[in-house]
Amino acid sequence: MAATATKLSSGHEMPAVGLGVWRMDSAAVRGLIHSALRAGYRHFDCAADYKNEAEVGDALAEAFETGLVKREDLFITTKLWNSDHGHVVEACKDSLKKLRLDYLDLYLIHFPVATKHTGVGTTGSALGDDGVLDIDTTITLETTWHAMEDLVSMGLVRSIGISNYDIFLTRDCLAYAKIKPASLAxxxxxxxxxxxxxxxxxxxxxxxxxxxxxxxxxxxxxxxxxxxxxxxxxxxxxxxxxxxxxxxxxxxxxxxxx
Known part of the structure; x- marks a missing residue:
């Protein structure tokens, strides 16, 4: 039975029920992903910071190869980590490589903060000398969003969105966005x-x-x-x-x- 789907502003449909892979043990990913596919799940929520994109990618590749499911039947989401705000394209390509995909259905800004770059895909949270998160004040959220928009025109991502934004930051994003973010609403x-x-x-x-x-x-x-x-x-x-x-x-x- 097909799951209920919601149409995004991009015109693509997102299954209303999905499986999040946060805190999913790497060794258990393959079995859980395949069991979820057999149960009817077609939406998987990932993130670079979950540190198991590669395992998810292997599980999906095997599912495609064995005919368990087709890529076009799935909706795959992953997220840009704070330390990669200044390297959006590279971070997206790194996630795609780990997930073994040609494109993402949805790419989200994980948190509304840019922090010190620690290497693409390493998802570090560097602290300053004062022991507080080392925020990169040279990168604005508007700059990050426009880089996210570039991913759509490059064909790497079908839809883009935001995560953990409050109402004020969301309003700001709507004001400068050429492509409006996908949202819970x-x-x-x-x-x-x-x-x-x-x-x-x-x-x-x-x-x-x-x-x-x-x-x-x-x-x-x-x-x-x-x-x-x-x-x-x-x-x-x-x-x-x-x-x-x-x-x-x-x-x-x-x-x-x-």
Whole structure:
């Protein structure tokens, strides 16, 4: 039975259910990938930082060779690590080589931060002399995104997206992006606002969105015809940064929520 799929802005379909390979032991990858394929999985979520792209690639190559599945039937995602923001094309090609693929269905920026380069594909997290993550301030997220866009025109990647971005960085990305990032909201065929409102409703809270635009009135009310999966509810919850937008301390000088 075919799995439900969501159409990305690029026109490609992403199966709504996928298998993540994070913390998957390298020795177990082959068996798990093949078992997942036999069970009907067609979407696999990888990352350079998971350090098992090569094992996933071997498992997929064997699946193709034995006729278990065809490449065009799969949706393969992997991610650019922080230390490779200044080497996007090289990092993508390195992941493709390890995965033994000619193209990626989706390539994500893993985290919205560029750190000291430690060698393509090595996924290092170098610390500065102060023991804090060594951030490369010469590379902007906009520069990284435009390099990601180049991957699409080169035919190395079909769709690009972002991961672990907060709402403010996401808005910034939408402002400078020529190719808009694939998003969780896109997965459900809804706007980011609708996804956030639905998240609130599924937490059994009352949501009271404010708008002065008539079209938004209708959009904000159209949140009763879909459900966010338990897995995606947890992903959204994990974005919590204990940040309060209405902070009286800023204008009264007294922190009521301390």
């Amino acid at each position: 896109e997965k459900y065929g809804k706007t980011p606002a609708q996804l956030v409102l639905r998240w609130g409703l599924q937490r059994n809270t009352v949501v009271i969105p404010k708008t002065s635009k008539v079209e938004r009135l209708e959009e904000n009310f159209a949140v009763f015809d879909f459900d966010i999966s338990v897995e995606d509810m947890e992903k959204i919850k994990a974005l919590d940064r204990n940040y309060r937008t209405n902070q009286p301390a800023k204008f009264w000088g007294s922190n009521l929520y301390a």
